[in-house]
Amino acid sequence: MTQKSDRQLGMGRAISRRDFVQGSSVALAAALAPRLDAANPGTAGGVAGAQAPAYYPPTRTGMRGSHPGSYEVAHALARQGAQFDDATDTGEHYDLVIVGAGISGLAAAHYYRQRFGDDARILLLDNHDDFGGHAKRNEFHQGGSMVLALGGTHNLEWWQFSETVQDFMATYGVDIEAMRQKMEFNYGEDAPNSPAMWFDESSYGVNRLIPRCHLSHQLTPETIDQIPISEAGRESLKTFYARQDNLFAGLGKADVEALLAEISYPDFLRQYGGLTEDAVQLFHNMEHGSWGIETRALSAGEALWDGNPGIHLLGEPWPDEERNYPVAMWPDGNASLVRLMVAGLIPKVAPDATPDNIALARFNYEHLDQTGHSVRLRLNATVVNAENTETGVAMTYVEDGQLKRVTARHGVLACYHSVIPHLCPTLSDRQREALQYQVKIPLLLTNVLIRNTQALDKLGIDAVNFPGRLHGRFFLFRGISTGGYQHAMENDGPVSLVFWGSISPPEDAIDLKSQLRGSRQKLLQLTFEDFEREVRTVLDGLLGPAGFDVNEDILAITVNRWPHGYSYEYMDLWDPDFAEGEAPHEIARRPFGAMTIANSDAGASAYTHVAIDQAWRAISELPDARVPDA
Ligand SMILES: Cc1cc2nc3c(=O)[nH]c(=O)nc-3n(C[C@H](O)[C@H](O)[C@H](O)COP(=O)(O)OP(=O)(O)OC[C@H]3O[C@@H](n4cnc5c(N)ncnc54)[C@H](O)[C@@H]3O)c2cc1C
Incomplete structure (x- = not known):
């Protein structure tokens, strides 16, 4: 086996990759500083204040998503039971304080204004250095031009929108039809040899790229012959893909469904x-x-519902190979939606922003949190306590290493369900248990800015699956020209290659939640260098033979890690059927005094439209009138 050295892989090369020093122990010490010394101004991760003039986080590369400095306070609270006492009262009092400035938190601000008036005073608090929650944008600047990429939430599944969400999108000028027309991007499925599979030497003994090879398509014996597994394995694949069967012909539809719901997909394949x-x-x-x-x-x-192979054993024909996933997308994913919302809520941040220029519009973060604006958005602020008071709510948060407290008439918790019991220790046991039922699904999206697509074009590929590697797949991100940004498919300049997926949990993690927690732990333990080495190894082995030089052709790497990614959805193998109104997310999201609960967790469904629907519900559940100040 020819394992390449770090030097050969170009690990020492100067690419745009680091903003923060790695090392969670240093960061954790800083996170705990408020307890030890409330006057200590040091912030975990050394993030500059959002008021600094040059503050513009989308251009940061290196470790993003759950970036150093964003999670240490919450982990100290939730995992180590850290106490955060003696907060300084800022003297600020709002109509509404929202915990979390993701899509749901921002939508909650929108609906609050709709219900209580545009003059309502609202504060959003978020632990990240940028707004949007999962819907983040990565900007790469090369040779005077900007390449946009998504940092998390990808797209709009508009066909699932409720009327509420349709109205919401119309309010922000989101025209799905027009967006669809400006998109050639199809998740890298359209190149002549895509999708392809790549087998790597360290897992399979040989580096081998197999064009037009996707396990969900009916593979030919010639394609299977190239797969570097045992002879018996290849023969089993040939038989499997050639069969046309109706295994359960004697059973009724309900019985077949029950059978398929009880067996894991790998066991079905076996x-x-x-x-x-x-x-x-x-x-x-x-x-x-x-x-x-x-x-x-x-x-x-x-698995079969999602297009994995097998329905040909159930009396059905092979599905059409053309993958039609007719989503609407901006060139930074749903970050453009978030930008539209922020520009609407706090116009001074981006006075010139319109739906037609939103991907390019200049955002001035200095104006996010200004006295005198009815809506304020405070970044780098982790809430550690949310309590009901006689006149409304009080929220305690850590910002710049200091413990602070604000009050409001109403509160909306638009953060993850699993953190809420730590913020609200007086919740009933039943609600706490229900909130903790939802364990979020870790995700990983690594953007690698490459000099050009020549090597990929030469191979005729723009999307590849690799079963042996850390990221399971990459796709080229080009061909989206919405929001004023232009990036044609034939663009021959730098482009982002998106390494996409999750992290495999340890083999001994058996039940789903152990798998999710195991996967999350691995994700947090990996350093930027681990990801960089991985990306370089894959690109060297896969594209090197087509002329890609990992020493020269990698311009920047941004790792967007999301240890708390998709909301937990109920799964056949792991969750019982809950009676209406009794599912954990329904119990979890019940109002709590002057506070209600938003976020896609509250809908047990990991979608942007769900985050918006849940924000609408959370605002409609708030106690009625604008009660007078005490
Ligand atoms: C990589 C990735 C890809 C995705 N792709 C899609 C897609 O293509 N389409 C789709 O519809 N959905 C997608 N999703 C799902 C996505 O979660 C939702 O669409 C939506 O962005 C969720 O918004 P939210 O506001 O509910 O939650 P979040 O985006 O999680 O926002 C909650 C915010 O609250 C903050 N917070 C938590 N605790 C605290 C605290 N104590 N103090 C202060 N702030 C706190 C969080 O850090 C976060 O910033 C994707 C998710 C990920 C991670």
């Missing part, structure tokens, strides 16, 4: 598909992007 173990392993990270979990956590029914 027992009914006749695949050998090494053939089954090819499928293990196929769903890292779509579901964020291993296929072993999916039932056969869920």
Whole structure:
């Protein structure tokens, strides 16, 4: 095996990659500083204040998403039971304080104004250095031009929108039809040899790229012959892909569905598909992007519904190979939606922003949190306590290493369910348990800015799955010209290659929640260098033969890690059927005094439109009138 050295992989090269010093122990010490010394101004991770004139986080590269400095305070609270006493009262009093400035928190601000008037005074608090929650944008600046990329939330599944969400989008000028027309991007499925599979030397003994090879398409014997697993494994695949069967012909539809809901997809492939173990392993990270979990956590029914192969064993024809996923997208994912919302709520931040220029509009972060604005958005502020008071609510948060307190008539918790019991220790046991039922799904999105697409074009590929690697897949991110940004498919300059998926949990993590927690722990333990080495190894092995030089052709790397990614959705193998109104998310989101709960967790569904619907519900559940100040 020819394992390359760090030097050969170009690890020492000067690329745009670091803003923060790695090292969670240093950061954690800083996070705990308020307890030790409330006057200590040091912030975990050394983030500059959002008021600094040059403050513009989308251009930061290196470790983003859950970036150093964003999570240490919450972890100290939730994992180590840190006490945060003696907060300084800022003297600020609002109509509403919202915890979390993701899509749901921002939508909650919108609906609050709709319900209580545009003059309502609102404060949003968020632990990150940028707004948007998962909907973040990565900007790369090269040779005077900007390349946009998504840092988290990708797209709009508009066909699932409720009327509430349709109205919301119309208010912000989001025209799905027009967006669709300005998109050629199809998740890298359109190049002549895409999608392809790549097998790497350290996992499979050989570096091999197999064009037009996707496990969900009907593979030919010639394609299967190239897959570097055992002879028996290849034979089992050939038989599986050639079969046309109706295994459960004697059973009714409901019985078949029940059977498929009780067996894991890998077991289905073993027992009914006749695949050998090494053939089954090819499928293990196929769903890292779509579901964020291993296929072993999916039932056969869920996997087949999502297009994984097998329905040809149930009397159905092979599905059409053309993947039509007709989403609407901006060139920074749903970060442009967030920008539209921020510009609407705090016009001074981006006075010239319109739906037509939103991807390019200049945002001045100095104006996010200014006295005199009815809506204020405070970044780098982690809430550690939310309590009901006689006149409303009080929120305690850590900002710049200092413990501060604000009050309001109303509160909306638009943060993760699992953190809420730590913020609100007086919640009932039932509600706390329900909130903690939801364990978020870790996700990973690493943007690698490459000099050009020549090597990919030469190979005729723009999306590749790699079952042996840390990220399960990459796709080229080009061909989206919405929000004023232009990036044609044939663009021959720098472009982002998106390494996408989740992290495989340890093998001994059996139940789903152990898998999610194991995956999260691994994700947080990996350093930027680990990701950089991984990306360089993959690009060297995969694209090197087509002329890609990892020493010269990688211009920047931004790792967007999301240890708390998708909301938990109920799964066939792991969750019972809950009676209406009794599902954990329904119990979890019940109003609590003058506080209500938003976030996509509250809908147990990981979508932007769900985050908006939940914000609407949370605002409508707030106690009625604008009660007078005490
Ligand atoms: C990588 C990735 C890709 C995705 N792709 C899609 C997609 O294509 N389409 C789609 O519809 N959905 C997608 N999603 C799902 C996404 O979660 C939702 O669409 C939506 O962005 C969720 O918004 P939210 O406001 O509910 O939650 P979040 O975005 O999680 O926002 C909550 C905010 O609250 C903050 N917070 C938490 N605790 C505290 C605290 N104690 N103090 C202060 N702030 C706190 C969080 O850090 C966060 O900033 C994706 C998610 C990820 C991670």
